[in-house]
Amino acid sequence: MAITAAFDFYETIPRRLEANQIAGKGQRGKYICPNPNCARSFNWKGNLTRHLKYECGLQPRFKCPHCHYCCKVKGDVSKHIVRKHKDAAVYVLDIFNSS
Ligand SMILES: [Zn+2]
Numbered sequence: 001m002a003i004t005a006a007f008d009f010y011e012t013i014p015r016r017l018e019a020n021q022i023a024g025k026g027q028r029g030k031y032i033c034p035n036p037n038c039a040r041s042f043n044w045k046g047n048l049t050r051h052l053k054y055e056c057g058l059q060p061r062f063k064c065p066h067c068h069y070c071c072k073v074k075g076d077v078s079k080h081i082v083r084k085h086k087d088a089a090v091y092v093l094d095i096f097n098s099s
């Protein structure tokens with residue numbers, strides 16, 4: 001099963017990452033995100049798995065057509081346009097599909 005392999009992978013992450021997390025954040029999640037650019041940690045392995053799958057390491061895919069704002073979540077770009085570009089058309093560019 002692929003999901004089991006993923007768990008095994010996260011178990012092998014060096015412990016020094018955990019030390020960095022505790023020193024920097026005061027958060028004591030047992031399961032540390034393996035992404036060096038990310039400071040998240042979780043008490044539940046399932047939360048880390050969800051984080052990695054839906055939040056972490058994903059490239060921002062959706063772009064505001066009116067400025068350089070990019071986001072991983074389409075709805076957030078729509079909200080951004082409503083907030084920042086009050087009179088502009090609300091639509092979202094999909095970077096992955098436009099290339
Ligand atoms: Zn992360």
Ligand SMILES: [Zn+2]
Binds near residue numbers: 069081085
């Ligand atoms: Zn914008």
